[in-house]
Amino acid sequence: MKFKVNNKEVFASTGGRPFDKEKPLIIFIHGSGLSHITWVLQTRYFAFHGYSVLAIDLPGHGYSEGPALESIEEQGKWISDVIDSVEMKEASLVGHSQGCLIVLECASQFPEKVKSIGLMGGAGAIPMNPELLELAENGDPKAVELMMDWAHGPAGHFGGHPVPGLHHMNLGGSIVINGSVKNALGVDFRACDNYKNGFEAAKKIKCPAINILGDRDRMCPIKAGKKLAENLQNSEVEIIKNCGHMILLEEAGQSLEILKKFIRKNHPV
């Protein structure tokens, strides 16, 4: 669905069901340069099982009006604005990669609005490789190839997508390429690299949190994910074997099962 946030048009997938203010809300926040498409194997399930779902396109991504927001702090505030714009009081937030940093900011700045948080492939800080950052900021498609290489574990490189016929790396790459390497991915990478408040933000968060980590994640290694979990007051950790950074797609079934259990317990229908 399309709606306005701060007078700018925003697109969010509602998981195939109409948005309903009477149902508990889950907001899914994508990673750098990506879009709502990455969440399709989580959102539809929740939408058909009693929740209202918004898999948002961040500003300047997918079908949301730009420009992209330049800092994680702004993006965290923007998620709070999304909750206000759809006239809801609270939501559970689920993030992937950069989306996890945004979740941390929102949940620490607006604790009254956040019921629980799910973090997939998260860390307290995501410093960028300088060469990758430069490529992305220059709009070089090679940045996307490198990102896809590093983001995927064995399943991404060999195959075995949970949805028959889909190709992990080409699908992921096309989401980024269909957007803007320079104005979305480049801005996102710079925002991640600049962000230093992750651990401080985490310490302030009291709501239940789950960290879903892949043991083959080269972008946010499990060591970094565990360190973040230690800084969250009420946190669980689940590690998925043979899984890279694209947990939500590489091991969509396992990550959905973990998320189902967590959300149902902490934000029941």
Added chain:
Amino acid sequence: MDPKTYKFDTLSLHAGYMPSKNAGSRQVPIYQTTSYMFDDVDHAAALFNLERGGHIYSRISNPTVQVLEERVAALEGGTAALATASGMSAIFLTIMTLCNAGDHVVVSSQLYGGTVNLFRLTLPKFGIKATFVKPRDTEGFKKAIKENTKCIYGELVGNPGNELMNLPEISNIAHDAGIPVIIDSTYQTPYLFKPLEHGADFVVHSLTKWMAGHGSSMAGILVEGGKFDFLKTNKFPTMTEPYEGYHGLSFAEEFGPVAFTMKARAEGMRDMGPCLSPQNAWNVLQGIETLSVRMEKHCSNASKMVEYLSKHDSVAWVSHASLKDNPDYELAKKLLPKGTGSMIAFGIKGGKEAGAAFIDNVKLASHLANVGDTRTLVIHPASATHSQMDEATLKLANMSHDMIRLSVGIEDIEDIKNDFEDGFRAASKPRLVANK
């Protein structure tokens, strides 16, 4: 700093499959099953509602077929693929997923005869009409586009005349008009050419040919490029409007770069059911493992045959874009640097009778209705593969009655030439052959 993603030859052997998820089996298992156990009622409901991935019934998807789909998607650079029982069913499924009754398509006039008849005779029964344009007439494609046109369709190198479409320019024309381009890339395989890198939005193959390569198994596939944005216009309600068959799902919104494949599978395989058998999928996978080495040999033998035929006294003309005097020579050099393929069209002196004599007297080359076998194949299109086309359609396809279509195999080149000598010798004595 370069990505360490696997390259073409490695993907041909490994893409789409992980032994660790299949009991350690190094070779891809053949999942000879119709259906798949659900964990519980919730799991079943989620699968049927596209809430999660997995297999339900082998008409819709099958784990062996899935490996083939991912492998071809990997080789073509596509976001997704959907394998079918044959190349023709892949084309039909693609058009039926894209179009509604009342729609129009612009089609190259030089296509496999069965495809011509699909567009000329069968699709009009479903209210989908086609305008045929000669492959070299780039401006003609532009002029043929109407308000209700939904795609441009063609073969990069036309069957059987070997004339090239200027895909990059034709793709620009299509995209300016807000419509996608579908390319049948059977003749090239991704070893020679990747249409998605040159502006095509969807690729179809008859995998029966060079991809499988051994003349043993029928199969087809649709590959999605992931770049065509159906939501940019209101031209494609089948992709963008809520679909009653899945509780009001908008495929384009939910699935983005794989929306077309998702729709083709969820609707097309469900309702039309042209599924590929796991055994045939496995046979094709075996073929793809050696695609590079076979294509190299096919192309090298084809080059030698082009040279041989061009100098032969019994040959009136040769059509192959590798020839310097061919109108497509420069375009082929740009688009097909690894080779222009192993299909050769040539005219035999003496016309139709000489052609028949030639075909009846070659012994190594097989006379049959196929291309892309490891073995050398010959046919007289006007009396076989394209015989159901009327004179006007044959003319539009630039087909003459003296044309022989040659699919060069990977036998020893001297044996192929010797066999052709026998054929030409007999063809030069048409009266004797006529009395045979």
